[in-house]
Amino acid sequence: MKDKALKNFLRDREEVVRYSSERDEKSIEKFKRMLMEIKEERDTKIVADYTEYNPLHLGHKYCLRRGKEEGLFISVLPGPLERSGRGVPYLVDRYIRAEMAIRAGADIVVEGPPLGIMGSGQYMECIVKMFHTLGVEVIPRGYIKNPSMEKIIELINKGYHIKVRPYRVSCIETGEFICEKLEIDNYIIASLSYTIYKLNRRYGLNFHPRFLFVERLEGISGSKIRECIYSGRFQEIRDMVPETTLEVLEEYSGGDIEGIILKRFEDRILETANEYPLERYVPRHIAEVLERNRPYRSLEEIREAIPQGFSRHLRERILSRLECRIESDVISNYIRNYPSKIRILAINKSIRDIL
Numbered sequence: 001m002k003d004k005a006l007k008n009f010l011r012d013r014e015e016v017v018r019y020s021s022e023r024d025e026k027s028i029e030k031f032k033r034m035l036m037e038i039k040e041e042r043d044t045k046i047v048a049d050y051t052e053y054n055p056l057h058l059g060h061k062y063c064l065r066r067g068k069e070e071g072l073f074i075s076v077l078p079g080p081l082e083r084s085g086r087g088v089p090y091l092v093d094r095y096i097r098a099e100m101a102i103r104a105g106a107d108i109v110v111e112g113p114p115l116g117i118m119g120s121g122q123y124m125e126c127i128v129k130m131f132h133t134l135g136v137e138v139i140p141r142g143y144i145k146n147p148s149m150e151k152i153i154e155l156i157n158k159g160y161h162i163k164v165r166p167y168r169v170s171c172i173e174t175g176e177f178i179c180e181k182l183e184i185d186n187y188i189i190a191s192l193s194y195t196i197y198k199l200n201r202r203y204g205l206n207f208h209p210r211f212l213f214v215e216r217l218e219g220i221s222g223s224k225i226r227e228c229i230y231s232g233r234f235q236e237i238r239d240m241v242p243e244t245t246l247e248v249l250e251e252y253s254g255g256d257i258e259g260i261i262l263k264r265f266e267d268r269i270l271e272t273a274n275e276y277p278l279e280r281y282v283p284r285h286i287a288e289v290l291e292r293n294r295p296y297r298s299l300e301e302i303r304e305a306i307p308q309g310f311s312r313h314l315r316e317r318i319l320s321r322l323e324c325r326i327e328s329d330v331i332s333n334y335i336r337n338y339p340s341k342i343r344i345l346a347i348n349k350s351i352r353d354i355l
Helices: 002-018 025-042 057-070 094-104 120-134 146-156 184-203 222-230 243-254 265-274 284-291 301-303 314-326 327-335 350-355
Strands: 045-050 073-076 108-111 138-142 162-165 170-171 177-179 210-215 344-347
Touching: 002 184, 002 314, 002 327, 025 073, 025 120, 025 350, 045 057, 045 120, 057 073, 057 138, 057 162, 057 210, 057 327, 073 094, 073 120, 094 108, 094 243, 094 265, 094 344, 120 184, 120 327, 146 162, 146 170, 146 177, 184 210, 184 243, 222 301, 265 301, 265 314, 284 301, 301 314, 344 350
Parallel strands: 045 073, 045 138, 073 108, 138 210
Antiparallel strands: 108 344, 162 170, 170 177
């Protein structure tokens, strides 16, 4: 299983490198034609969200259902290399997570960017570019209700945009200060708004999707769900995940949940940290510190050596950069070129029947 996982990881790596300079225009145009056929057949809007579904829980399903009320629901699901926005391996691979989305009601699942090797601003740019390419009209997003978020919703609904800076969240059009920090779900909405504003100005996209704000369900813990799945304690999370998510896990694992759980390639990371010129893969100041503290005998030693940054996920993202060995300029070119192709991971039978 480990050999197969490494083979898939290296294949993903080669694709990221390849599509930093190439484009598969046929896949993009073919997908756009398919969407136009469905829109005409159903007289519907294009609705899309990007969610990791790590794994898909009842909060995700609720937001998905609200989105489907607006039109055809496309899930943009990260992605190559199978490392999350936190920089750690996903619970299971994207094909299993895509099947969870389809069984929960998604119409189409397409492959998103490799979040785990990017900063939040970089992967947000990729997401917005993908939404624009798909012609997305509605973006459903879950949020945590509080006075700051209510103000952000009010401003976005007026057509304004939110600027996100460290310890300062404000309205671009009015200059109004809103708050210093946002919870992660609310931060994503504000960051999406800011990125849409920036890319419209930079590229003249004229992209103005409508946000559908969905108040987040309480009592759902992604960490607890993953912990219980790791140990096979499915009964303890039946009130937090749809039955279809557990069905998918049981079907793909064949009773051996350990066999489908993704893990780091520790030997590869240690080899990179100990033997490679690190400035190719990580910022110079981090490369200098890591090289100065060689050799490393464990991932924990590498984590401890990485200087703390603004993001609490920096250390794990650095590990992912060492793991994949993709040069920083290649990642920058990949983002500039994104989306260089559209890959369908899964499609609902009702949509397949139309085509």
